[in-house]
Amino acid sequence: MPGVIAETTSLFRSQIEDGSFSDVSLQILESVLVAKDVRALLEIRSSLQEFLRFHAKSVMDRIAAKTVDEKLNVAEFFVKAFALVGDVESCLALKYEALVLRETKYYNNNGFRVSYQEWYNFAKNSLYNGYYAIAVKGFNNALSCFQSELNADGNTGDYFMKDNIVDKIRKLRDEASAMISSSSVQALTSKYLKRKATECEQRCSLLPTNSQQAASSMFRLGINKRNERKLYQSQRKKQQMSVP
Template structure:
């Protein structure tokens, strides 16, 4: 395989390998080489283009593997997660991590080895909260609590119970923090809507006031014209009588 030298060649090669579905370490290394620190403007532009490309391709990939086994789906998902992480697309990365965890959860009955642990949900909740995806963090906390309770029912060991209690306390703290942030944003949204409404109301009042002022001024102007014309008329009649 030729060694690309220019940035354009590297990007072209990476895109070709993704479109050929070459999900391997070579593709990962090419992406890493593309994103070696450059000037800020160039890096932002390249990241943005790669992010959109990978989002479009990921949709095509998941359509293509609809009928594949869960193992193949998870392998593809893991690869895409790693690529989005390198690009810096946190939103896509977290979304795919969540999908992978849910996929494993749904297949646990037939594939026990895919069982999602409480720790995995907890780790995902922490990452979601840290990146300000509060609703997803809240959902992950609920999943973690359910997972912890299910594990305790399956293996009611004293030591495990003590560990689960500590884990649930941590999960609930994360959940409370997520709910607080969700509520805070809701209040901020309502406040912003209220202030926007007040701005519109004040603007309307200002327009009415200006209109009234203009109308009042116009009336005074017209009244002045009428008085002026009346004076001119009286003056004209007086002169006619003198003559």
């Protein structure tokens, strides 16, 4: 069985390297992810995630000048591939790119353009998985699409329902924005506390030697001054005694 999985994995890798982004390649990938050994499955997934990340970026860069259809097909392929190997972040990143490509191609075609509901579901999925920056972009696009759909529909009825939808999207967008700020503050606070802890350790490591030296100097200086004062007082007494 391990030998079969290794061969299948190699076949999938060669498909990607040869530029075969088809349903057949996805079926091969699915057949790889059937290992019953949990540890082996995790290792396979980790290896394929790294492989797909590298090639997804490489391929998307390479086809930047291609038609929207070609880029869209490749992006959607990698969305499905990342979903299969459990790479949520990469899946959402490519999903966003695929939605933007669709929006670009079918902007004036109401039958094929991205609906506000698609953007909303994407943004909500991004938010709940902790990818707040992507979520904010998704919610903004959902609001924009919702307004465009209203304008295209020309239906001005049921304002209450429409306001509810807009409010719901805005609240979730604001929640995602707040999470970005919170994460930034937490990161800065963590860095600050680590720096202060390091500075404190450094001061503490130097404190015993420096403080002992300072105390010793002050102690010696005090003794010298006291001795000088006693000597001066003794000399004065002698002088007074010697006066007739």
